[in-house]
Amino acid sequence: MYAISKLRAGWQWCAAPELWSRRRTAGEAVPAVVLGLLAAGTEELLRGGELRLWVVPSMVMVLSLLKRRLPVSVLVVTSALAGFSGGFALLLMVVAWSSGHRIAGAGRALGAFTASYILYVGVTVAMTWSGLRPLTQVLFTTLCFLATTLVTGLASRYWTQRRTLLHALQERNAQLIRERTMIVGQARLMERQRIAQDMHDSLGHQLALISVHPGALEVDPELTVRQREAVGVLRGASGRAIHEPREVVGILRDDVAGPGRGGEDGQRVAQGPRSRPGRGAWS
Secondary structure (H helix, E strand, O other): OHHHHHHHHHHHHHHOOOOOOHHHHHHHHHHHHHHHHHHHHHHHHOOOOHHHHHHHHHHHHHHHHHOOOOHHHHHHHHHHHHHHOHHHHHHHHHHHHHHHHHOOOHHHHHHHHHHHHHHHHHHHHHHOOOOOOHHHHHHHHHHHHHHHHHHHHHHHHHHHHHHHHHHHHHHHHHHHHHHHHHHHHHHHHHHHHHHHHHHHHHHHHHHHHHHHHHHHHHOOOOOOHHHHHHHHHHHHHHHHHHHHHHHHHHHHHHHHHOHHHHHHHHHHHHHOOOOOOOOOOOO
16 A cells, blocks of 8 residues: 555656646657557667567656656656667657757756767767767767757747747737727727716707796797797707706716616617606706
């Protein structure tokens, strides 16, 4: 039980919940197995011993699973092992891609790839020492490292930085859209307030005068009964004309006072003014 709990704790540390979800875990396990099988096939082609035929694929799978958790360490170790055995060559390219966008900081990435280069060249030259001049071997090994590891890491880092930049631009664009929407809403509220003030100052005053004059004519003793009835009808119509704009102005002012009710009040304007109890004078 103790050993099982330790293995479980080690797996949780390796999996890093903030890095691996369950889907990501399955997605990493499959490439690890494929890389292990390819490493076994490479060792078989290179006619390695039976021990290497089992050890190298196992190490490849373990390093493949650790590349997300320990990108620097896995890159350095894989570079040294790639110089020792050709079965780690494909894994080195995969690890270089993963480390290119997981190692934080340009200085740290430069140090990791420099150390990997030194180990790769040193181990490779030591394992393949022949009658060739050392400088030729170092040059050939350097070209192999540049083609398989450094270029892959640089491409991965460029792709990661480009994706980060695009994400930042998308967030900035969304923020600008939200700010523009707020500005448009504020401009709409200010325009409603201006319309309400104009109706209050101009239209209300004119309608009040229209209502007062028929009231004065209605009490004129020189008018006939029919004329007084006509004046009464005119006075009632002017009173109703005062009441309806008063409702519209009230709705506009409510929109300015409470922007969150703009949609509801907009529907009320479209439906037409309705009487409101308690609202008797222009304010």
